[in-house]
Amino acid sequence: MKTRQIVIGLISMAVFFVIFVIPFILVLLTASKTPAEAASVDFTLPERWVFWENLVETVQTRDYQLLLAYWNSSVITVGAIVGLVIFGAMVGYVLQRRDTKLTRGLFFMVLAGLMIPPAVVPTIWLLQGINLFKTLHGMVLIQIAYGLGFTVLLYRSFIATIPRDLDEAAIIDGGTPLQIFFRVILPLLKPVTVTIIVVQAIGIFNDFTHPLYYLPGAENVTVQLTLYNFQSQFVSQINLLFMNILLITIPPLLVFIFFNRQIVAGMTSGAVKG
Amino acid sequence: MADVVLTDLRKSFGGLEVIKGVDLHIESGEFCVFVGPSGCGKSTLLRMISGLEDVSSGRIEIGGKDVTRAEPKDRGIAMVFQSYALYPHLTVRENIGFGLSLARRPKAEIKEKVDAVARTLQLEDYLDRKPKALSGGQRQRVAIGRSIVRDPSVFLFDEPLSNLDAALRAQMRIELTDLHAKLGTTMIYVTHDQVEAMTMADKIVVLNGGRIEQVGAPMELYDRPATPFVAGFIGSPKMNLLEGEAARKMGAREVYGIRPEHLVLSEGDGRWAGTVRHVERLGADTIVHLESREVGPLLARVEGHREFRLGQEVTASPAEGRAVLF
Amino acid sequence: MQRRSPYPYWFLLPAGTIFFVLFLVPTIASFYFSLTYWDPFEARFAGFENYVQFFSEPYLARGVMNTLIFALLTSGLKTVLGLLLAVLLTSGMLGQGLMRSVVFFPVLVSTIGVGLLFQELMHPTEGAINVALSWVGIDGPGWLTNPSLALFSVALVDVWRGVGLATLIYIAGLATISPDYYEAARIDGATRIQQFWRVTVPLVRPATTTVVILSLIGGLRLFDLIWAMTRGGPGFSSDVLASTIYKQYQAGFWGLSTAGNVILFLVIAVVILPLSLWFNRKEVDL
Numbered sequence: 001m002k003t004r005q006i007v008i009g010l011i012s013m014a015v016f017f018v019i020f021v022i023p024f025i026l027v028l029l030t031a032s033k034t035p036a037e038a039a040s041v042d043f044t045l046p047e048r049w050v051f052w053e054n055l056v057e058t059v060q061t062r063d064y065q066l067l068l069a070y071w072n073s074s075v076i077t078v079g080a081i082v083g084l085v086i087f088g089a090m091v092g093y094v095l096q097r098r099d100t101k102l103t104r105g106l107f108f109m110v111l112a113g114l115m116i117p118p119a120v121v122p123t124i125w126l127l128q129g130i131n132l133f134k135t136l137h138g139m140v141l142i143q144i145a146y147g148l149g150f151t152v153l154l155y156r157s158f159i160a161t162i163p164r165d166l167d168e169a170a171i172i173d174g175g176t177p178l179q180i181f182f183r184v185i186l187p188l189l190k191p192v193t194v195t196i197i198v199v200q201a202i203g204i205f206n207d208f209t210h211p212l213y214y215l216p217g218a219e220n221v222t223v224q225l226t227l228y229n230f231q232s233q234f235v236s237q238i239n240l241l242f243m244n245i246l247l248i249t250i251p252p253l254l255v256f257i258f259f260n261r262q263i264v265a266g267m268t269s270g271a272v273k274g
Numbered sequence: 275m276a277d278v279v280l281t282d283l284r285k286s287f288g289g290l291e292v293i294k295g296v297d298l299h300i301e302s303g304e305f306c307v308f309v310g311p312s313g314c315g316k317s318t319l320l321r322m323i324s325g326l327e328d329v330s331s332g333r334i335e336i337g338g339k340d341v342t343r344a345e346p347k348d349r350g351i352a353m354v355f356q357s358y359a360l361y362p363h364l365t366v367r368e369n370i371g372f373g374l375s376l377a378r379r380p381k382a383e384i385k386e387k388v389d390a391v392a393r394t395l396q397l398e399d400y401l402d403r404k405p406k407a408l409s410g411g412q413r414q415r416v417a418i419g420r421s422i423v424r425d426p427s428v429f430l431f432d433e434p435l436s437n438l439d440a441a442l443r444a445q446m447r448i449e450l451t452d453l454h455a456k457l458g459t460t461m462i463y464v465t466h467d468q469v470e471a472m473t474m475a476d477k478i479v480v481l482n483g484g485r486i487e488q489v490g491a492p493m494e495l496y497d498r499p500a501t502p503f504v505a506g507f508i509g510s511p512k513m514n515l516l517e518g519e520a521a522r523k524m525g526a527r528e529v530y531g532i533r534p535e536h537l538v539l540s541e542g543d544g545r546w547a548g549t550v551r552h553v554e555r556l557g558a559d560t561i562v563h564l565e566s567r568e569v570g571p572l573l574a575r576v577e578g579h580r581e582f583r584l585g586q587e588v589t590a591s592p593a594e595g596r597a598v599l600f
Numbered sequence: 601m602q603r604r605s606p607y608p609y610w611f612l613l614p615a616g617t618i619f620f621v622l623f624l625v626p627t628i629a630s631f632y633f634s635l636t637y638w639d640p641f642e643a644r645f646a647g648f649e650n651y652v653q654f655f656s657e658p659y660l661a662r663g664v665m666n667t668l669i670f671a672l673l674t675s676g677l678k679t680v681l682g683l684l685l686a687v688l689l690t691s692g693m694l695g696q697g698l699m700r701s702v703v704f705f706p707v708l709v710s711t712i713g714v715g716l717l718f719q720e721l722m723h724p725t726e727g728a729i730n731v732a733l734s735w736v737g738i739d740g741p742g743w744l745t746n747p748s749l750a751l752f753s754v755a756l757v758d759v760w761r762g763v764g765l766a767t768l769i770y771i772a773g774l775a776t777i778s779p780d781y782y783e784a785a786r787i788d789g790a791t792r793i794q795q796f797w798r799v800t801v802p803l804v805r806p807a808t809t810t811v812v813i814l815s816l817i818g819g820l821r822l823f824d825l826i827w828a829m830t831r832g833g834p835g836f837s838s839d840v841l842a843s844t845i846y847k848q849y850q851a852g853f854w855g856l857s858t859a860g861n862v863i864l865f866l867v868i869a870v871v872i873l874p875l876s877l878w879f880n881r882k883e884v885d886l
Contacts, residue, residue, distance in 0.1 A: 001694060009694025019760070023717060030720075040726030078725035087615035095609040106612065113623060115872055117821050118620055119630030119861045120845060121638075121854045124601045126626050145622040148615055163535035167606060168326050173373035173424070174347035177608050182377070187363045206710045208824040209842075213849075227712045228828075238720055245713040252708040260701070263708070267765055404786075 003271070031243040038239035052241075056072055058243040065218075066226055066247065073222045075136055075206045076211075080143035083195055084151045086186075087144065088196070092155025104209070105158070114149035120213050127214060139215050143204050151196050158192040166267040189220075196268035223248045226263065230258050276337030276427035276460055277349060278323065284334035285318055292318055294484040295332070300462065300477065303336075305454050308464045309471040310481035310507070314600040317432055319481070320464045324353050324430050337427055352421030353430040356437065358413045360420075367392075367401040370419045391419045394456075411442050418419060420451070421576040431463040434470070435470065438531060445474055468508050472496070480504050502529040502600050509533060512560055513574050520569040524592075526599040534561065534575035536596035544589025550582045611822055627865075630724070634862040638855035650859035659836040663844040667867065670755055670840055671819030677759045678815045679808065682766025687800065689767065690774050700771070704764035715828025716758045716882065719744065722829075747837035754829050754838060758822065766811045773807025809879040813872060820868050841867070857869075 030038050032051040037044075057065050095103045095110075123142070124133060132138030162185065170180045186193075208224035215222065225243055256263065278300040283295035293315050294322070300306045306318040321327040325346035334342045340463060341349045360369050368375070370391055371384040392398045395415045405413055414434065421429055431450075434441045451474050454461055459554065461586040465471055471478050472492045480503070487507075488500040499505035505513045513531045521530035539562060548566035560580055564572040574590055582588070634650055636643040654660045685703060689696045706714060721728045722743035730740030743753040779834050790798060823842035826832060832839035833846065838848075841864040848857035 001692070005691065005693040007698065008688075008691070012693065012699060013695050016699050016702050020706065023721060024723065027717060031876075040731075041720040041723065041728050042390070042726070042731045043728060048879075083614075083618075087618070090611040093617045094607045094609065094611045098605065102609070109619075109624075113619065113867055115817055116627060117842075117861065117864050118427060118623065119626040119858065119865075119869065121849050121858045121861070122626035122629040122633055123622065124849075125633075125854075126622070126629070130621075141618055142622055144615075145618050148619050152615075161360065163357055165355045165357045166361060169353070169359035169361070169420075170376075171326065171606050172324065172346045172351070172353050173376055175376050177604075178609070179376050179607050179613075180606060181611070183372075184361055190363075202708050206612060206669075206708075208710070208712045208827075224710055224824075226714050227710070227716060241716060242720075244711070245541070245717060249709050249713060252710070253705075256705060256708050263770055264704075264772075267707075268769045 027242045029244055030239055031246050033239050035237050035239055036215045038237070038242070041238060041242075051243075054239050054243045057210040058240050061240070062218075066223070066244065067225045068123055068219070069221045069226045072136060072220060073224075074207055076139050076143060076222065077201050079137070079140035080147060080204050081200055083140065083144040084147045084200055085193055085196060087184060089189055089193070090147055090181065092152045093150070093159055093181060095152065096156045096159040097164070103144065107152075110149050110152045114153070118146060118210075124213060134215060134217050134220060136215075136220065136264055138221075139211060142210060143207070146210070147200050147204070148265070151200065154192055154196055155189065156224040158189060162188055186254030191265075194259065198255055198262045202255060202263075205251060212231075275302050275458065276382050277304075278428060278460065278462065279333075279335040280319075280323070281333040281335075283319070283322065283334065284330045285315075285322060285327065286330045291330075292484050293322070293330075296486055298486065298489065300460060302460055303458050305451075305461045305474060305476045307471040307475035307477070308462065308479045308480060308481055309466065309468055311488075312466055314481040315484040316464045316466075316481045320432055320462060322432055323349075323428075323462065324351055326353075328413065340347060350427040351430055352424040352426035353432065354414075354421050354429075356395065356418045356433040356439075358405075358417040358434075360413055362405055364424075365402050365404055365406070366397060366416050368418075369405065369416055370397075370423050372420065373424055387423050388419075391423045394422065395419050398538060402429045411446065414438065414446060415449075418450075422457070425431050427460065429459055429461040430460065433465055434463075435465070436467070443470075450474060469510065472508070478508075480507060481498055482507075499531070502531065505529075505531045505598055505600075511575060513539060515574050516569050521599075524597065524599075526541040529600040531598040531600070532592045535559075535572040535577075536593040537572065537590045538593055539574050539576060539588050541588060544591040545571055546590050548573065548584045548588060548590060550584055551590060553582045553584070564588065566590070611708070613671030628806065630858050630861050632864075632883065633855060634859040636855045638858065640854070643855065646855065649779045650856050653861070654859055654863060659839065660844060660856075660860075662836050663832075663839040663841050664863065666751055667842075667864070668871075668872065669819055670751060670758075671816050673752070673755050674758045674762070674819045675812055677755075678763050678766040679811050681763050682770050682811055683801075683804070683808070685763065685767040686774055689795065690771055700768070703767055706761045707764045707768075709761075711824040711826045714757065714761050715825045718760075719829050722753060722783040730856065738830040745834060747827065747834045750830050750834060750838040756828055757829065758819070758825055762815060762818065763823070769814075770804060770807050770810050771805045773810075777803045780805070805879075809876070813876055813879070816871060816875070817868060820864065820871065 026041055026043070029046060030041050031054055032049050033046040034048060034050055038044060094183065095107050127133035127138050154159070166188070167180055168182055168185045175183070206224060208228070211220070211222045211225055227241070227248070280296050280298040282297040283293055286293065310316050318327060322329055325341070325344060329342050332342070333340060336349055336351070343421065361372060367388055372387045374384045374387060382578060389398075392401055395418060397412070397415055397419060400412060400416075401407060401599070408416065412414060417434070429515065435446050440447060447470060463470075463474065475492055477489065478492055478495055479489050482503050488495060488504045495504055495508050499508060502515055506515055511534050513533045514537070516524065516530040517528065522529060524530040546566040546568050548564035551561060551565045552563040554561040557579070559578065560576045560582070562574045562576060562582055564574060568574050572590055633643060633647060636646065637646045637649070637773055654664070689700050689703075702810055724730060724740070724742040727743075729743065733740040741749055744750050777800070781803065782795055785795050785799050821842060822840065825847065826840055826843050827836060827846070830838045832843040845857050845860040845864070848854075848860060
């Protein structure tokens, strides 16, 4: 490495530190402060570290609401992902393998679905009509509907790299369409499935807008909405608010550490082909 | 064991007809090779027999049963693909037993059959490996094993050797011929390589532009090609084909053909005078490229090693009774 | 008779049903409901009244303008900064792997979390940003309390949060450019700046397409960050279409809210469709 690259590297790291790291350090510091100290979010170290006390208090707030929120968010995330992976892969498979007017039209709709903003109030009206408003399974189905575009797009382009010979070998081996899909194709989709699971899980876990509309009610609270509740309740308790931010950032952070490569693959999938 | 009968078989993609009426009878137990240049329809024809491709019109019978509209699995066929199409996520054992497992056969039966096939193909040591840990030849054998375990009445091979290097290809040709001798099952084999066709086939079917040019035993095609296309396609180096005036002078209506080994080269008098342009010394024989003033380029093949100089003037004469006239 | 395809259409049914019922039906219904006076109790046909109101009421029209300003600003900044950062982070300098992770991490953090965090950091007197500015003698503005500044402050935070994704996409795009081009350009005597404009920028265009379109769609639809930081305030100064839709829904004006939804849909279509056609046409010329 040339001196130049080291110097530029050091300067850049300093700038990056100020812009991207300090805000997170402030979260950590503020979450460790007493309410009085936390009233101004600045660069001082806490006089008294009350990190653990704040954590306990945040979790206990509103009768352990955060735990309920974690449970609800997990149910929604897991349920939606199972549906997205299986149903999305089936769609991507047929759309890629079968080139007809119908599949081309459907693919266009998938692309349109990536762009069109959901019509929220009519969706609420419809969810009420089929008794899915304010229900976790309704939310799961909504997240599936909204996540399908991205999922199908990724699966479709990955399936294009799987030779058709494999399907045909399985046809000759006597496989039914379902057997071929579940025993030959789906196992081969593992790399892209991991990417989809990771990217969608983060998206659904972090989703605030849709639970806000479709899942009101204290018993249905999701992790992002706990913050929203805190904001009104703890105007002067910024320490707890920041503790809560910290607590709900842990799952994405873990995913980021363990699945960095898959996240990058998923999020940049459009860059090469355009 | 079954024979295969194709009757006026046709196939169109969109408006384009790619198989233009094929009639063919492949005898039970025969090793039949479809050969032809790329795009001649040979693979499509094989895929129609397998059931992977729909038939536009005509009829396919296997073992006396009309299977034109039958599902692939109900035709009693097995197929070896050019890419081998081994399931990358399964071990060799699972690959070979996959069809049986789909049919929900008992585990013991699957194991027994897979083991028997593995013995036949000397794959016992590799049963727990994944395909990517195998060499090209081993993968080829697994693909064959997967077809044997189905106990088919007809084997279909779609250019199975084209991904192998030359030495391995020669070895696999022998192994496949041995396998055919051992199993005695009808085999249909597609290739663009006329050497494979000549060395392995009981019967060769030469296809061109979606039609059959000629059907026959290898030497029949070699000695008595029915069309100039077959004459030019079968045999290496290629047969010399003279057209127009030069052909008519030799008594042919349109095309006069003479194989390189049937041209006698001499320094004295002969039929065509020419200049040596290029010499390929192969050891066992020598191939001489001549430029004749009268008929243009000619290829001659001479046994053993004979010295020719570039630019040397020689004459070439067709051996008696060896020419093919069209 | 056609034999059954190994790729049966019924594979499309589970996903298709969910997508149709929960996405397409409401989208189609929104066109009707946007033409009604609609509240939790009834829907009466109103013609284009909602649309007229949307463009005549200043506080609603402001939202449409703000949406466009916000999307263009954030998309432009993300594209330019993303490309520059990507070039910087592929130059082989010290610590570039670490910095790639650092710049990308905010993408994964909850938007609401980021919004609330910056709401505190941007506090006019006690926030960290103005505290830091005061050290160098600058009297920091009321980032979120000044009506003419609030939208831009939120836009800055959106860029802070989203530039990592743009950078990542550009890094992937840069990786597809063969080093041969740079070597050829150097042999032709191109300076670094010339290499950037004549080689990098044209050859990284597929990535630019992705970044511009993704960030425009994201910017036009943005709701959560605005809601967390300003709730459209002060007044209506930082309202965008998405926040207006929510406010009108909460106020019980469902028809008006749905009209906002349809307008958002049309705005996105009008901005994105010509743009992607234009990008695609240029792609062919390459």
